[in-house]
Amino acid sequence: MTSVTGHTSARLRWAPWAVFALLAAFPLVAPLLGLDFYVGFVRRGMVFAMAAASLNFILGFGGLAALGHAGFLGVGAYALVALADAGVRSAWLLWPAAMLAAAIASAIIGLVVLRTRGVYFIMSTLAFAQMLYSVAVSLRAYGGDDGYNLFERPAFGLGLDSAHEPTFYWVVLGLLALVMALFDRAGRSRFGHALAGIRDNETRMRALGYPVQRLLLVAFVVAGAVAGLAGALLVSHNAFISPATMHWTQSATLLVMVVLGGIGLRWGGPLGAAVWIALEEVLKHFTEYWHLPLGLLLIAIVFVAPRGLAGLLATPRGTGAT
Amino acid sequence: MTAILFFEQMLNGLGYGLMLFLLAAGLTLVFGIMDMMNLAHGSLFMAGAYLAAQVQGRSGSFVLAVAAAVVGVALLALLLEALLVRRLYGRDHLAQVLATFGVILVADDAVKLVWGAAPMMASPPAALSGPVELLPGLLYPSYRLVILVAGVLVALGLYLLVNHTRVGMLVRAGASNRPMAEFMGVRVDRVFSGLFVLGAALAALAGALLGPLTAVQIGMGEEILIPSLVVLVIGGIGSVRGAFVAAMLVGMVDTIGRAFVPMALRSFLSPTVVSDLAPLVAGLATYALMAGVLAFKPAGLFPARG
Amino acid sequence: MSHFRVAGLVKRFGALTATDGVSLEVARGEIHALIGPNGAGKSTLVHLMSGLLRPDAGRIELDGVDLTPLPMEARTRAGLSRCFQITSIFPRATVRDNLLLAVQACSGSSLRLFADRGRETRLHDAAQALAERVGLQSVTARIAGTLPHGAQRQLDVALALAARPKLLLLDEPLAGMGAEDSETMTALIATLKADMAVLLIEHDMKAVFALADRVSVLVYGRVLVSGTVDQIRADARVQAVYLGTETA
Numbered sequence: 001m002t003s004v005t006g007h008t009s010a011r012l013r014w015a016p017w018a019v020f021a022l023l024a025a026f027p028l029v030a031p032l033l034g035l036d037f038y039v040g041f042v043r044r045g046m047v048f049a050m051a052a053a054s055l056n057f058i059l060g061f062g063g064l065a066a067l068g069h070a071g072f073l074g075v076g077a078y079a080l081v082a083l084a085d086a087g088v089r090s091a092w093l094l095w096p097a098a099m100l101a102a103a104i105a106s107a108i109i110g111l112v113v114l115r116t117r118g119v120y121f122i123m124s125t126l127a128f129a130q131m132l133y134s135v136a137v138s139l140r141a142y143g144g145d146d147g148y149n150l151f152e153r154p155a156f157g158l159g160l161d162s163a164h165e166p167t168f169y170w171v172v173l174g175l176l177a178l179v180m181a182l183f184d185r186a187g188r189s190r191f192g193h194a195l196a197g198i199r200d201n202e203t204r205m206r207a208l209g210y211p212v213q214r215l216l217l218v219a220f221v222v223a224g225a226v227a228g229l230a231g232a233l234l235v236s237h238n239a240f241i242s243p244a245t246m247h248w249t250q251s252a253t254l255l256v257m258v259v260l261g262g263i264g265l266r267w268g269g270p271l272g273a274a275v276w277i278a279l280e281e282v283l284k285h286f287t288e289y290w291h292l293p294l295g296l297l298l299i300a301i302v303f304v305a306p307r308g309l310a311g312l313l314a315t316p317r318g319t320g321a322t
Numbered sequence: 323m324t325a326i327l328f329f330e331q332m333l334n335g336l337g338y339g340l341m342l343f344l345l346a347a348g349l350t351l352v353f354g355i356m357d358m359m360n361l362a363h364g365s366l367f368m369a370g371a372y373l374a375a376q377v378q379g380r381s382g383s384f385v386l387a388v389a390a391a392v393v394g395v396a397l398l399a400l401l402l403e404a405l406l407v408r409r410l411y412g413r414d415h416l417a418q419v420l421a422t423f424g425v426i427l428v429a430d431d432a433v434k435l436v437w438g439a440a441p442m443m444a445s446p447p448a449a450l451s452g453p454v455e456l457l458p459g460l461l462y463p464s465y466r467l468v469i470l471v472a473g474v475l476v477a478l479g480l481y482l483l484v485n486h487t488r489v490g491m492l493v494r495a496g497a498s499n500r501p502m503a504e505f506m507g508v509r510v511d512r513v514f515s516g517l518f519v520l521g522a523a524l525a526a527l528a529g530a531l532l533g534p535l536t537a538v539q540i541g542m543g544e545e546i547l548i549p550s551l552v553v554l555v556i557g558g559i560g561s562v563r564g565a566f567v568a569a570m571l572v573g574m575v576d577t578i579g580r581a582f583v584p585m586a587l588r589s590f591l592s593p594t595v596v597s598d599l600a601p602l603v604a605g606l607a608t609y610a611l612m613a614g615v616l617a618f619k620p621a622g623l624f625p626a627r628g
Numbered sequence: 629m630s631h632f633r634v635a636g637l638v639k640r641f642g643a644l645t646a647t648d649g650v651s652l653e654v655a656r657g658e659i660h661a662l663i664g665p666n667g668a669g670k671s672t673l674v675h676l677m678s679g680l681l682r683p684d685a686g687r688i689e690l691d692g693v694d695l696t697p698l699p700m701e702a703r704t705r706a707g708l709s710r711c712f713q714i715t716s717i718f719p720r721a722t723v724r725d726n727l728l729l730a731v732q733a734c735s736g737s738s739l740r741l742f743a744d745r746g747r748e749t750r751l752h753d754a755a756q757a758l759a760e761r762v763g764l765q766s767v768t769a770r771i772a773g774t775l776p777h778g779a780q781r782q783l784d785v786a787l788a789l790a791a792r793p794k795l796l797l798l799d800e801p802l803a804g805m806g807a808e809d810s811e812t813m814t815a816l817i818a819t820l821k822a823d824m825a826v827l828l829i830e831h832d833m834k835a836v837f838a839l840a841d842r843v844s845v846l847v848y849g850r851v852l853v854s855g856t857v858d859q860i861r862a863d864a865r866v867q868a869v870y871l872g873t874e875t876a
Contacts, residue, residue, distance in 0.1 A: 065419070252423045
């Protein structure tokens with residue numbers, strides 16, 4: 001529904017394309033500017049953009065405030081680690097497997113948590129994500145609390161060298177673009193409209209005959225699967241995984257990213273992720289107590305910009321036609 | 323497995339459950355009456371632990387430490403409520419989650435500024451460092467016994483407060499129907515502040531008592547928050563009785579998961595398998611309980627609002 | 629012949645028995661009005677029939693199909709639609725989007741994630757037809773929440789009509805309406821007779837007497853009496869119940 005996504009003014013519609021071009025060019029330009037280090041940094045930002053976009057799908061469209069999304073990042077990551085450890089090399093096997101593992105985890109958890117709504121939903125997603133965290137901590141085979149190194153990246157085939165940093169960067173960029181395009185289509189599909197309807201008036205949707213529980217579960221699983229992919233990419237980026245990636249505070253951070261960017265707005269996830277990660281990085285340069293300004297900023301956002309940054313850019317709702 | 327070991331573990335589970343109750347009771351009241359989701363509750367627990375450790379370190383008196391922790395955090399909570407929390411009543415839960423998460427971030431770094439990043443050591447008072455013989459052959463640490471007693475006393479106190487005082491009646495009325503309570507002239511804002519401070523005091527007490535047993539460190543609030551929320555979800559929002567029952571259940575299930583199931587597994591599985599499986603089971607036990615409860619009662623065991 | 633039947637419905641809330649053994653029938657093409665003083669349990673009955681609440685006892689049947697164990701969404705697919713006493717639409721969406729959502733529910737699966745719904749001309753045609761049916765064709769591009777009260781209630785009815793119900797539950801459709809809006813709504817309801825059975829819960833006696841084929845009077849959760857409009861008007865017990873209440 002256009003009234004949900006708002007209608008970015010004509011001036012800004014080229015912006016995503018421009019950003020994509022800039023991102024694609026960055027690894028080529030960076031060495032010339034002495035910014036080599038930041039290629040990895042931007043890559044990490046893109047992975048979190050993907051994760052945040054998947055959370056925005058259920059939060060913005062479905063209206064489900066899921067506070068346990070990082071759990072599915074972790075499931076995807078550990079699935080990749082387990083399979084890579086067992087000898088699977090190809091990215092084309094590893095990534096779908098990571099997504100499948102995350103999808104299964106979100107299906108099982110979804111069946112339980114989607115029986116609840118409102119605060120019970122928030123709290124039970126939180127609790128089950130922490131459950132996944134404690135499972136990860138107990139996995140001594142993969143380092144438990146200390147974490148696990150995985151230096152070898154999945155092989156892309158097609159003559160590409162996944163160990164080459166810019167190559168991996170472009171693959172991540174490509175996947176992010178694909179994910180955003182798919183979410184965009186989903187938003188305009190029957191499913192997307194139905195989700196938005198559930199968010200706006202669940203009882204009426206049931207009265208209209210929609211299988212609401214089933215639709216929410218599908219959304220939950222799709223979002224979980226994409227988070228799993230992001231988790232798999234994160235492991236390869238960091239060459240390391242630890243349960244800390246799945247701690248509930250990480251889920252809260254993802255939520256912050258989505259709200260910062262703008263809930264339900266098409267670019268809310270990536271925008272919020274980019275800004276938050278950039279802020280973290282900048283603040284870390286100035287002080288070791290960087291949580292403090294971030295925390296204060298968060299409180300400020302709640303009162304000053306509840307619709308997030310993308311909300312400030314979109315025109316008032318309701319001016320678009322179908 | 324001997325009966326002695328069984329009792330000892332049961333007492334541990336009871337103690338853990340009672341401490342969770344202290345945390346959950348404050349949460350459920352704030353939640354039930356003000357419909358306020360406060361993630362920073364764990365930070366109040368942490369503040370209590372740090373204050374107690376600090377005061378005990380300086381003065382040597384455990385009683386003074388606990389008192390200072392409770393009073394100090396209560397004052398802190400009063401300030402927090404006046405400055406921030408009361409502006410969150412009536413906001414949607416997502417906004418409350420975000421703002422209180424912001425408080426967690428600020429609190430973690432504030433603690434780091436004052437006390438540094440390294441964990442602080444707190445120890446039980448010398449008088450309580452020895453064991454007590456409860457039954458022939460059953461030696462139980464006297465400090466843990468004190469925690470049990472304190473927990474039971476607080477539970478009794480809360481029960482009396484909620485069920486046998488005017489304030490408690492107001493609380494129960496507010497939990498089940500806030501607009502109506504306001505309508506009937508309840509000084510809602512004073513009740514709110516009072517409840518928030520009471521919840522904070524309970525959390526600080528739990529922090530002060532548990533400090534000597536666990537590590538006093540940044541992030542301890544985030545760790546204890548989840549089990550507290552699990553208790554809240556199982557018990558039902560707004561119900562102190564629900565929080566108590568749920569806390570007892572969680573304490574028992576956690577103990578069973580940590581102590582008894584590995585013992586049972588060891589009888590028919592190899593030790594290596596058990597040592598891998600045991601932590602897994604321990605971690606999953608309480609969540610399985612929560613899932614089980616939610617499957618039949620999505621609003622918890624004793625939800626205050628129907 | 630569409631036959632909607634409710635037999636022995638009971639619903640208790642703790643010590644309160646809101647619905648105390650209600651039985652009634654609605655034949656196809658009939659407008660059956662349900663009236664009664666406030667607190668009689670009309671809303672509870674509607675919730676029981678539509679599936680929002682589960683009865684403690686009793687049976688709900690449409691066209692021979694037992695609806696009682698079915699959840700709300702399944703009852704709609706079985707032919708029972710309802711509208712809401714407190715307008716329940718999608719206020720942030722356009723009227724067209726509201727209607728599209730209603731039409732989408734009964735024309736195939738919503739588990740389609742990739743096809744752009746904007747290209748489904750049949751859905752859009754159906755939504756347009758629905759708008760014309762209730763008289764909202766001139767405002768399809770407006771945001772539903774900005775419509776005047778009467779138009780919003782028309783939309784509420786339109787949403788229920790999308791599923792081509794066999795039985796339509798109208799829960800106080802004239803609630804909060806002025807004279808002109810009431811006439812429009814009454815005229816609309818009159819046109820529905822041709823296609824479906826209607827169970828009309830209403831306070832507005834003028835509309836009830838104009839529209840109803842049969843009337844049932846609900847008091848304290850029980851049906852006091854059922855009959856034609858004239859029979860009900862003449863019934864002494866009904867007059868006693870309404871003594872002091874204004875009738876048109």
